[in-house]
Amino acid sequence: MADRRSSRVWFFDLDNTLHKASGHVFGALNVAMTDYIAEYLDLPRDEASELRARYWHRYGATLLGLERHHGVSAAHFLAQTHALPGLEDHLHSHAHDLAALRRLPGRKFLLTNAPLAYALRVLAALGMSRDFEGVVAMEQMRMFGQLRPKPDARMFRHLLARLRLQPGQCTLVEDTLVHQKVARGVGMSTVWMQRWLQRATIGPEAGARLRRRPVYVDQRVRSLAQLKSLETACRGDPTSGSCG
Template identity: 45%
Template sequence: MASFVSIASMTRPSRPKRRRPHVGGGTPVWLFDLDNTLHHASHAIFPAINQAMTQYIIDALQVERDEANRLRTGYTQRYGAALLGLARHHPVDPHDFLKVVHTFPDLPAMLRAERGLARLIRALPGRKIVLTNAPEKYARAVLDELRIGRLFERVIAIEHMRDRRAWRAKPDPAMLRRAMRDAHVSLADAVLVEDTRSHLKNYRRLGIRTVWITGHLPAHHRAEGVPARLPGTGRPHYVDWSIRSLKSLRSGTRSGRLKRRHPCSRLTDLTRR
């Protein structure tokens, strides 16, 4: 099980030197989700965001709290992000919504992350990109507090997922294809590390490889509602790897705890130097 430490209490290491992105050649391109993947958002961040979203909906739409919660959860499940439903069906300013619900004066004290996080990320071969439904300012603030911002060549946040017609977010397939083209990433080289199963399921259909990280999730999310699994696999069929800790991305292949789901998957080989 992953161990977590308060970011505010950590001794901050020196910033790593920026690496030049490597393009092409079949090397892996790691697409890391942010919340509950690179840090333990369920500890304090998610409860605060959910509370702020509900209050924003109450104030903006003049509805009762139960209705605001219903809209927030319903839009998140339907569209992948509450913002998309609000922008589509209500007169809400998306930029103001994102700013209000993702602003935390005490962010360092709210963060929890795995020990040695920077070392774990740095050890992975290939390119690293953050792919998050959160706004860019919040994402970069979290990465800076975690001291891992310079390990990623870019942050693809929800503002960057928009097209000319509408706001988009994970798990929108067209958005991912466009984002990967812009980043010069082949879908065959992409490895999505993510806590949300619906995102993994949608994107596995595009041919990318999927890693489901569960160590940051509340226990009831890990134990309940797991979709049907292939006989004998022990994980959903659209998940290539299921891990509890990011350290497994390096140590799993050597220890044998993590095995390839599909004969054609190159993920095992790619995590070896």
């Protein structure tokens, strides 16, 4: 599982980073969340959909707005909206991805705003369950009684302190730019996974200009195999821009 021969520590996002979620999965989640809001807040579906999108844009996660303004139970919301019957039928991995992940030196953690049960289901379906030292999901991002998911800088700092890591050791591999911006701000290096964003119509980076590289993004990649060259570069020159 963990490879301690390298001092590099990798934090991987899940959806649209380790697998394609911009099609069926994100669409199903949007429907499930809209249905939940419509039922539990007694709203017409169009108003529920607008509220879901508004809270997502304002807080980075629809759940935060529902919890803060409507007293929605986070555990209940996550369980109901991420049940997704038949999810596994829409999840696929490739042998080259699994091989690249397993060849990548360093410690590896999953860092996702999804609930733990969903994250574990996806990893199992992808055949990646044994490839991560730990899974940090939405439930593990509660601080002082409040959820602090990505892109909350306090959560990043707390997580690194809990794992006794220095920010410069760590690389966040993500499809979502705002998460990378905050991670870079706390001293982590950042990799923008663009593999499934080219035709994405749903998700935080739908329609993103993929040829640009914001100043807070150290590298852009389109495959897990490309991460090996980044790790090698960091060992050769730990002070390079792509190493934090």
